[in-house]
Amino acid sequence: MTLADINPPLHGAPAMARFRTDFAQARTRARLRWWTGLGVFAALCLLTAWLGEFFKVTQVTMPDGSRDWRWIIPAGLPRLGEYLSKTIPELRWSSLGADLAAWFWRWRIWLELLWETILIAWMATVVGVTGGFLLSFPAARNLSPHPAVTWFIRRWLEIARTVPELVWALIFVFAFSVGPMAGVLAIGIHSCGSLGKLYSEVNENIDMRPLEGVRAAGGTWFDQIRYGAVPQVLPNIISYTLLRFEINVRSSSIVGYVGAGGLGQEIRTAMSLQEYTDLSALFVIVLVTVIVIDHLSGKLRHRVIEAET
Amino acid sequence: MTVAPSAPDAARIDAARARAPLAFRKPLCHRLIRALFWAGSAALFLWCLIAFDITPQRIATGLSRLGNIFSFMFPPHVWTTWREFSEVLKGLGETLSMAFLGTVLGALAAFPLSFLGARNINRLPLLRFSTRRLYDLIRAVETLILALIFIRAFGLGPLAGILAIAVSEVGTFAKLFSEAIENTSRRPVEGVTAAGGSGLQAVRFGVMPQVMPVILSILLYNFESNVRSGTILGIVGAGGIGFLLSDRIAAYRWDEVWSIIILIILMVYLIDWFSGLIRSRLVGATA
Numbered sequence: 205m206t207l208a209d210i211n212p213p214l215h216g217a218p219a220m221a222r223f224r225t226d227f228a229q230a231r232t233r234a235r236l237r238w239w240t241g242l243g244v245f246a247a248l249c250l251l252t253a254w255l256g257e258f259f260k261v262t263q264v265t266m267p268d269g270s271r272d273w274r275w276i277i278p279a280g281l282p283r284l285g286e287y288l289s290k291t292i293p294e295l296r297w298s299s300l301g302a303d304l305a306a307w308f309w310r311w312r313i314w315l316e317l318l319w320e321t322i323l324i325a326w327m328a329t330v331v332g333v334t335g336g337f338l339l340s341f342p343a344a345r346n347l348s349p350h351p352a353v354t355w356f357i358r359r360w361l362e363i364a365r366t367v368p369e370l371v372w373a374l375i376f377v378f379a380f381s382v383g384p385m386a387g388v389l390a391i392g393i394h395s396c397g398s399l400g401k402l403y404s405e406v407n408e409n410i411d412m413r414p415l416e417g418v419r420a421a422g423g424t425w426f427d428q429i430r431y432g433a434v435p436q437v438l439p440n441i442i443s444y445t446l447l448r449f450e451i452n453v454r455s456s457s458i459v460g461y462v463g464a465g466g467l468g469q470e471i472r473t474a475m476s477l478q479e480y481t482d483l484s485a486l487f488v489i490v491l492v493t494v495i496v497i498d499h500l501s502g503k504l505r506h507r508v509i510e511a512e513t
Numbered sequence: 514m515t516v517a518p519s520a521p522d523a524a525r526i527d528a529a530r531a532r533a534p535l536a537f538r539k540p541l542c543h544r545l546i547r548a549l550f551w552a553g554s555a556a557l558f559l560w561c562l563i564a565f566d567i568t569p570q571r572i573a574t575g576l577s578r579l580g581n582i583f584s585f586m587f588p589p590h591v592w593t594t595w596r597e598f599s600e601v602l603k604g605l606g607e608t609l610s611m612a613f614l615g616t617v618l619g620a621l622a623a624f625p626l627s628f629l630g631a632r633n634i635n636r637l638p639l640l641r642f643s644t645r646r647l648y649d650l651i652r653a654v655e656t657l658i659l660a661l662i663f664i665r666a667f668g669l670g671p672l673a674g675i676l677a678i679a680v681s682e683v684g685t686f687a688k689l690f691s692e693a694i695e696n697t698s699r700r701p702v703e704g705v706t707a708a709g710g711s712g713l714q715a716v717r718f719g720v721m722p723q724v725m726p727v728i729l730s731i732l733l734y735n736f737e738s739n740v741r742s743g744t745i746l747g748i749v750g751a752g753g754i755g756f757l758l759s760d761r762i763a764a765y766r767w768d769e770v771w772s773i774i775i776l777i778i779l780m781v782y783l784i785d786w787f788s789g790l791i792r793s794r795l796v797g798a799t800a
Binding site for chain 2: 248249251252253255256257258260262276277280281283284287288320323324326327330362363366367368369370371374375376378379380381383384385388454457458461462465471475487490491494495
């Protein structure tokens with residue numbers, strides 16, 4: 205057998221015919237793959253819609269007072285609109301000050317709780333940064349003192365960030381009783397997990413030569429980390445920490461819902477007492493706080509990045 | 514450092530210190546700012562400890578209770594009857610459904626919106642600016658708050674969770690997608706227009722092939738994170754495994770709590786592994 209038998213010459217009519225059949229085959233294969241993919245996707249959508257009670261029918265009151273069965277989505281939408289419209293406070297130009305005062309009637313308590321919320325986020329960030337920073341060096345493969353230590357620390361970090369803050373909060377509320385301490389610990393442990401992972405990824409991408417230099421000069425493992433690794437990773441760590449603080453402010457406004465301190469407890473009270481305008485007031489407070497803190501920490505982050513580059 | 518410098522070294526170090534003092538010691542104002550920062554942080558930390566009533570005694574009782582709870586972890590509870598086990602399986606399935614359908618619906622709604630926010634598609638600065646602020650507003654609302662609102666409208670159950678995830682993902686996806694669209698190369702678009710294609714065709718054949726892999730990878734990543742956030746939505750009543758979890762915690766059935774937490778961790782691992790597999794295949798297919 206010669207080479208020409210395996211690879212026939214690519215010119216003239218036979219080559220065109222061969223190209224056509226090849227192209228048609230490729231088209232059929234691509235089309236088949238596309239339709240199978242679409243079919244699997246549609247089946248998944250249907251399955252999850254069924255599991256997620258997307259097609260549930262519910263009883264609604266008709267305009268004439270009778271009860272009837274309707275699909276839940278169109279049945280719920282008017283209720284959603286009604287609920288949202290109830291949260292909009294009555295504000296008139298003529299008595300704007302009095303209306304605002306009525307809307308934010310608990311402002312003293314809310315400001316106190318807002319301060320508590322920010323402090324919870326701050327304490328949790330301190331806890332998370334301390335834990336994450338210390339654990340990130342043994343968790344990085346290139347810096348680890350022993351593979352077994354790395355394995356255990358990585359599993360701990362995974363568990364700490366996979367279990368949601370709210371679940372940690374439920375557990376800590378049981379253990380340390382109701383109050384901001386449970387919130388600090390819950391958010392702190394979750395931050396420790398996520399920050400530890402992010403920091404250790406930064407650590408794995410550093411230049412190893414400064415560490416070798418420190419070792420050559422007789423430095424211990426701690427000296428290598430302190431003088432070789434930390435100066436390289438510090439800007440990234442500061443940037444991640446500020447980002448985490450922003451996330452923690454959002455979380456700490458929520459954890460109060462299960463009794464772990466902060467504004468969340470007021471949200472829960474307003475929900476269960478059906479104080480609709482209180483809900484919107486609290487929402488405005490959280491929104492403004494989050495935007496202000498995001499803005500400030502974004503500015504700080506840019507300054508850190510600029511200072512280092 | 515363990516090695517002490519020998520005498521000639523010490524002399525050379527002193528000489529270097531005299532020549533370039535700033536290399537050895539930061540200027541006074543820097544040191545002052547640094548000292549103030551640490552002192553302020555320490556003071557705030559101490560003040561928090563007092564304000565939050567974190568005392569050694571409270572920590573000790575809490576830790577002993579925590580140890581008590583953890584002792585239920587071994588051996589973990591195993592559901593023996595199918596009825597109990599199927600309840601847990603259904604919870605896991607509901608959480609996955611919430612994450613999947615929430616991601617899909619959010620992406621479907623965000624996709625057209627994202628074109629409005631992309632600088633190279635939408636040439637009206639005012640409209641673009643207002644669309645972007647809309648994304649920011651949606652992203653600022655916590656998923657949990659949305660879930661609470663949807664529960665009031667659609668009742669307890671996973672549907673409220675699906676809608677909460679979908680709405681909050683609209684903001685995230687629209688932002689990420691429009692950034693992906695802005696990062697595309699102009700040349701394929703110019704090629705399509707030069708060949709006589711309409712604006713719609715330029716988007717379909719010039720922009721879409723470039724953004725599709727990016728969008729798919731964003732979808733996978735957010736699906737993973739929605740599986741995590743889907744578990745907490747159950748705690749406020751939006752169905753799924755979180756609902757079972759908070760129910761068991763409220764009933765102090767800690768052995769079952771640990772089993773459920775272990776199952777959640779396993780589920781998240783599996784999802785991460787699976788989506789990593791798909792992502793590497795996608796990257797391999799496009800690269």
